[in-house]
Amino acid sequence: MGLESFQKDLISQEVDAVQMNWRPVAGGNPKMIALLNRLKG
Amino acid sequence: MLISKEIKNIDGVTEVLVGMGTELNIELTENLGLMGPEMKDVSPNDFFIAADLDSDETMALVIEQVTQLLSQKKAESGSDYQPVSIAGALDIMPSANLAVVSIPGQYAEEEVSKLLDNDLHVMLFSDNVSVEAELFLKKKAVEKGLLMMGPDCGTAIINGIPLAFANKVKRGPIGIVGASGTGTQEVSALIDTFGSGVSQVIGTGGRDLKSEIGGLMMIQGMQALMADPETKVIVLISKPPAPEVAQKILNMVGETQKPVVVDFIGGDAQMITNAGAHPCSTLEDAALKAVALARGERPVDSDGFTVDESRVNAWIEDAVGKLKADQVNLRGLYTGGTLADEAMKLLGSSIGGIYSNIPLSPEYELKDLNNLSGHVCLDLGEDQFTVGRPHPMIDPSTRSDRFETDIDGTVAVCLIDVVIGYGSHEDPAGEVAQSIKAVKDKLAKEDKSIVVIASITGTEDDPQGLEASQKSLEDEGVIVLPSNAQAVRLTKEIMNRLPKS
Numbered sequence: 001m002g003l004e005s006f007q008k009d010l011i012s013q014e015v016d017a018v019q020m021n022w023r024p025v026a027g028g029n030p031k032m033i034a035l036l037n038r039l040k041g
Numbered sequence: 042m043l044i045s046k047e048i049k050n051i052d053g054v055t056e057v058l059v060g061m062g063t064e065l066n067i068e069l070t071e072n073l074g075l076m077g078p079e080m081k082d083v084s085p086n087d088f089f090i091a092a093d094l095d096s097d098e099t100m101a102l103v104i105e106q107v108t109q110l111l112s113q114k115k116a117e118s119g120s121d122y123q124p125v126s127i128a129g130a131l132d133i134m135p136s137a138n139l140a141v142v143s144i145p146g147q148y149a150e151e152e153v154s155k156l157l158d159n160d161l162h163v164m165l166f167s168d169n170v171s172v173e174a175e176l177f178l179k180k181k182a183v184e185k186g187l188l189m190m191g192p193d194c195g196t197a198i199i200n201g202i203p204l205a206f207a208n209k210v211k212r213g214p215i216g217i218v219g220a221s222g223t224g225t226q227e228v229s230a231l232i233d234t235f236g237s238g239v240s241q242v243i244g245t246g247g248r249d250l251k252s253e254i255g256g257l258m259m260i261q262g263m264q265a266l267m268a269d270p271e272t273k274v275i276v277l278i279s280k281p282p283a284p285e286v287a288q289k290i291l292n293m294v295g296e297t298q299k300p301v302v303v304d305f306i307g308g309d310a311q312m313i314t315n316a317g318a319h320p321c322s323t324l325e326d327a328a329l330k331a332v333a334l335a336r337g338e339r340p341v342d343s344d345g346f347t348v349d350e351s352r353v354n355a356w357i358e359d360a361v362g363k364l365k366a367d368q369v370n371l372r373g374l375y376t377g378g379t380l381a382d383e384a385m386k387l388l389g390s391s392i393g394g395i396y397s398n399i400p401l402s403p404e405y406e407l408k409d410l411n412n413l414s415g416h417v418c419l420d421l422g423e424d425q426f427t428v429g430r431p432h433p434m435i436d437p438s439t440r441s442d443r444f445e446t447d448i449d450g451t452v453a454v455c456l457i458d459v460v461i462g463y464g465s466h467e468d469p470a471g472e473v474a475q476s477i478k479a480v481k482d483k484l485a486k487e488d489k490s491i492v493v494i495a496s497i498t499g500t501e502d503d504p505q506g507l508e509a510s511q512k513s514l515e516d517e518g519v520i521v522l523p524s525n526a527q528a529v530r531l532t533k534e535i536m537n538r539l540p541k542s
Contacts, residue, residue, distance in 0.1 A: 001140060001141070001142045001143065001144055001152060002141070002142055002143030002144045002166070002167070003143040003166070005435075005464070006141050006143065006166075006204070006205055006464070007141075009203075009463045009464065010202070010204075013202060013203075015202055016134060016136075018123075018124065018130050018133050018134045018137065019121070019123050020123060020124055020125065020126075020127075020129075020130050021123035021124065021125050022125070022144055022152075023125065024063070024144075024145070024148050025148075026085075027061070027063070027084075027085035027086050028061075028063040028064060028065075028085045029084070029085050030064065
């Protein structure tokens with residue numbers, strides 16, 4: 001989750017590693033995140 | 042970040058930032074002086090280019106290149122599906138047992154909590170994670186018998202696999218738990234150099250041994266190594282812990298028959314001896330003692346050189362001979378904070394006060410990072426040097442810039458670390474060699490030369506290769522020692538022969 005180079009280094013050593021396409025919830029918009037947390041909470 | 046770097050190379054571009062309109066990227070845009078009125082309309086769903094350049098034509102070129110690079114990126118990763126959720130990732134790889142997390146710190150707690158819920162060990166590279174979050178995550182991990190290495194954990198070697206910034210080290214009977222990234226890299230690489238190997242190298246993150254966290258991961262890691270049949274010797278590495286945390290950890294030494302080597306860098310050696318463990322004076326000393334113990338030999342205090350005495354003397358005489366009378370200053374330019382710290386601790390007060398951005402005492406805090414004077418030793422991986430740019434181990438240009446600005450005719454010795462291995466730039470030694478050449482050419486105009494002393498943290502099995510890296514440096518006249526400790530010792534010998542600054 002995050003820097004792709006870490007996953008690429010593992011693949012180059014023939015270690016199975018899945019790279020996630022991680023994005024912050026709601027595109028990182030703090031107002032949206034706060035709202036979503038209130039909904040969950 | 043990488044696209045920004047590529048675009049910066051276009052003629053006519055002074056500075057540029059390319060990315061999504063997240064708060065972080067807007068902040069970076071501000072910090073780089075690239076803000077414009079249009080930026081206030083940019084939302085996290087917008088992709089933007091902010092640039093300081095010389096003409097509209099250059100901007101057109103920039104837009105063209107960015108478009109090209111973006112479609113290239115898509116094409117490359119098009120073949121491997123990248124899942125967007127943890128559940129999705131586990132669908133693809135149900136056997137996954139570890140996650141490496143390097144997302145912005147404010148999002149890390151929630152994601153790591155989910156990963157632990159799914160019974161994965163976690164290596165948390167992210168920093169800017171709160172103490173409360175760290176405590177919550179580590180308690181959860183301990184409860185579940187999982188590792189939560191971090192936050193701010195850059196180095197681990199699990200089952201022989203280097204993770205993030207780590208070296209390819211031979212397998213062997215020495216297990217390490219380390220709170221410091223480059224410190225752990227130095228010890229593990231030297232264990233390989235001295236002919237032994239590692240079972241597991243567990244990171245804990247830089248804050249683990251503060252009283253708020255109580256050493257939770259170091260204790261967890263140590264227990265794991267105590268129970269591990271492949272581990273015969275245990276090594277603990279950290280800056281001096283909070284005293285009650287140090288005591289808690291040292292109390293565990295009595296619970297195992299395995300010899301324990303403890304490097305609480307610069308910390309209380311007596312406390313360690315009293316606990317039945319082996320204290321160390323340097324990271325190299327920790328490695329040497331661990332290797333001796335692994336061989337069933339008595340560990341000895343190391344203090345000197347593993348290089349032939351005649352070579353050391355020749356280096357000293359040559360250096361003292363060629364430096365001019367007004368060349369009296371030391372410039373330490375480090376990419377690894379622990380190595381910079383070790384250098385300053387070893388030099389002590391022998392050459393006089395050393396200014397730094399991570400000073401040993403507050404009166405030597407560098408107020409002005411430009412216009413350096415006196416002895417200076419910098420940790421170029423620290424926050425003030427990495428705003429909007431990658432860490433100098435990944436991108437040597439930060440240090441290249443400092444070679445230009447920090448080395449003048451008053452400098453006698455330039456002391457550096459060169460960290461190779463996974464995570465590092467593809468040829469750190471080559472980049473450093475180029476910078477050294479430029480510095481030497483500049484000083485030659487003043488009819489001066491300079492002494493550059495380096496150590497390489499890494500192994501022959503690293504992608505860059507220890508020997509090849511050493512050759513690159515030596516071809517540029519750099520004196521390469523086998524460890525940071527020895528590089529610092531040579532520096533001390535030479536500096537002490539010069540007139541006082």
